[in-house]
Amino acid sequence: MKNILAFLKDLNTHNNKEWFTQNKSRYLQVQEEFNGFTEQLIDGIAAFDSSVRGLTVKDCTYRIYRDVRFSQDKRPYKTHMGAYICPHGKKSGFGGYYFHIEPEGIGGLAGGSLLSVGAYLPETVVVRSIREEILDNGAGFLAAVKKARNFHLGQENTLKKVPAGFPADSPYADLFRLKDFYLDQSLNDRDVCRKDLLSYVLHEFQSTQDFLARINRAIAYAHEEM
DSSP states (O other): OHHHHHHHHHHHHTOSHHHHHHTHHHHHHHHHHHHHHHHHHHHHHHTTOGGGTTOOHHHHBOOSBOOOTTOSOOOSBOSOEEEEEOTTOTTSOOOEEEEEEOOTTSOSGGGSEEEEEEESSOOHHHHHHHHHHHHHHHHHHHHHHHHSTTOEEOOSSBOSSOOTTSOTTSTTHHHHTBSOEEEEEEEOHHHHTOTTHHHHHHHHHHTTHHHHHHHHHHHHHHHHHO
8 A cells, every 4th residue: 555655645746637647657556556455345345244245346436536616626636545335336325334545644534544434425314214223223323333443433514403303312312413424443654554454444344334234224214215
């Protein structure tokens, strides 16, 4: 991963078409390395979570080019690379396992690399379904969060009050206020460059399997109603 971090650092400094064109061959080498890691990640996750079996690298990865049409930030290239491994691929609407690599200190998502698992910015009908899952099985939901001991439950995007239809006096009231339902774990550059990165990431993702299964069960119910 050292080559990937080095390229992304340079891209952050020279985020323009001329530099990228001159370094296209370097990018293709970095892309090949990342795709190879992603392929191993898919196979490794599929060994403990059959819902992602059969996915390809293309199903789980993203283009380096930014969509700047509606953004004040007109830099043409992303300064990170990510793989989102979820049932039926990244556009399915299901929660998944996300591996994000980005050098420390250059901004972006959480300001560095991370592991994240769950549903980010889900549709309204999905949010309600997950809340109903928590209402019915709150103890199990919290136990699943606790099982993923190196992760934290994301709580940045919340409502000020418990939404209508859910009890404000519930022990799970704070969970009902959530608008995103995911776990995350920050990684620094040293973590990303460890020799056993693949086995580490797979071990950490496996600890979140129960959590993600609950999220995706609720999402499947929501999709049936849509």
